[in-house]
Amino acid sequence: MVQYLVILLDDTSVSYCHADNPNAERKLISIEHLKAGIHEAMRQNWMIQFVYPDYELPQEYLDVIDTIDHHDIFGIEKSNFEVENENDSVRVMDYSQLATANIQFSGGILVLRLAKKDLFEGDDKIAALLPKVERLNIVITDLDTFTDSDIERYRTILAKISEKVKALYLGGATPQFNLLTDRIMLSKPNHCNAGVENLTLAPNGKFYICPAFYYSNPDNSIGDIKSFHETSELQIPNQQLFRLDYAPLCRHCDAYHCRRCVWLNRKTTLEVNTPSREQCVVAHTEREASRLLLAEIREKATFMPETEIKEINYNDPFEVRKEW
Amino acid sequence: MIKLKGRKEPWQSGVAKNITFIVTKDCQLACKYCYLVGKNIKERMSWDTAKAFIDYVLGHEDDFREESVIWDFIGGEPFLEIELIDKICDYLKLRMFELNHHWFNSYRFNFSTNGINYHTPEVQAFIQKNREHLSIGITIDGTEKKHDLNRVYKITEKGSYQDVVKNIPLWLEQFPNAGTKVTISSADIPYITESVMHLYSLSIHEVNINVVFEDVWQEGDDKKFEEQLMTLADTIIDGGWYQDYACSFFSENIGKPMDPERDNQNWCGAGKMLSVDAAGNLYPCTRFAQYSLREKKALIIGNIKDGINQNLLRPFLTLDRTTQSPQKCLECEVASGCAWCQGENYDAAKTNTIYERSTAICLMHKARVRANNYYWNKLFRKLELEERREEFEKNHRKSNPSIC
């Protein structure tokens, strides 16, 4: 069941996920479409996440946005380099900004988008963020290019950052870091679920599975706001294939923290329900690092005694598919 | 292409890899039901392409762990390219030997031909040379009338029956156990019984017959189909043909409900097979090449230069019956034996997916199941009354159903 509606306020709204936003030209959503989107969200009981461009919106827009309870996703520019924990908003930054800008953080949720190369070189900078934010989400933008040697490096990097996380935990803090602590905290899958639990409204007044489907082809629309108002229905052909129970590998998998990105799936395997080997191996490298972290914390303190992450001997569920 | 090493698949004993060369997209005929919508005379495979493909496959022994291999040649009409095929087969044998490849001595060459060139010296010389490792199927649709309804020459539209049937004795002499494949479309239904009986009368002991998967069926076709199959059942049983001859329409194992967990395999072998075309593109099965598709773009999984993109194979290798089937099939009381073709599913699907099963044959399958039940009930009763059931179970000829 759909629970969230992502509203891209502008064609240049910040990208907070795997796909880059290729749009350079500003195109603000019309005030009518914005109001209609909010109206439909109220009718359907959807929580809205507004995604902002890097410029100040007209007051009229801010007033309309204020008419509904919502979450915000800003680029870091919008936050004036003062990241504070205000109304659950999410700040997104690129690695280049982390490397160059002098940003003051105090709490808040931070999404850091970076390429694997930056991750491999910048682990100190990344680890240094952990005590400053409430939650850090790393999004690797070239996940689909991981090679065997990248995985080895990734394992090493995660082990290094893991030391920092462990120290924070043992010092009484509770950092949240998607690559290492989510799997420990989760007891069931927490995938992105685009197309099932969340949809996206683009500045053109049309619905999409997620922003990446809009960026990659605006003709991918699954309906427009006007006809949705009449019918309360969208056209998502083969919508079942976005569901976990229709994903032959993922439905057996316990890398619960994995994004299971349906857009990446389609890009790499041509099927929204089938992940690439890279997506699975990366997620399982994180799963294994989380398992080791949990064990290490437990050596020093009692920690989440009811949680168990089993040791497994594969890093791609595809390899054990015949055992299911 | 990025490679992440997986655990090695274990050797698969008893499993054969099917590797298909689409040597040409040309054919002498223009069969009316032919699914190859994009046939043409331009796309003939070059020796360089064939060689590069062979070098790729044999050079990646670890990626092809099936115990044996079937090198398949299709077209268009493959025997139009007999010279190239001969060269390919010689090279395959040589390289498998030189590399001490596990497929050396565990291979077959397989052909589906329209039979027109079967008697020519070039084809005959090839057969003599490779006899021990060869299977050849000639397609003949039944009686002259039925055959010539569909299997006509390009341009002249003249029927091809006479040119094929004259080669049948030679073929059966060389391959006494050979079977033929028959494909039934809406217009063929009235001719089923006479066609099968005609093929039997030509001494073809095995008739593998299927209805097409495409959505070609008219209202009432299922009733007509059932009636034809009932007549066929009576003719086979009353005429005593059931012992030495087989027709794949009648099978003891079809028409039962299926368990969602135990019986969850995919039907079709797409993805476990591999095809290459004249351009050097690789496909999970020939049905995904552009010339076989009506609506969709070709689904290319690699090429002879870069090899197979393993990510594109993953959907094929994880596909199961329940994930692609609509609810009605999961609850169906007569589901077993109801086949599908991944290529047709893909072509007919609402989105670009192989995960949407086409059920255009639904009513035809149900009709077949009813006639099939009738066949076995009648036959077993007869055998019991004659006290010959045991003998039948031991010795009767079984068909070897292939769906594509």
Ligand code: SF4
């Ligand atoms: S690791 Fe692979 S199988 Fe598991 S949820 Fe992620 S994408 Fe699916």
Ligand code: SF4
């Ligand atoms: S297509 Fe029809 S006959 Fe075949 S399994 Fe589905 S419901 Fe049953």
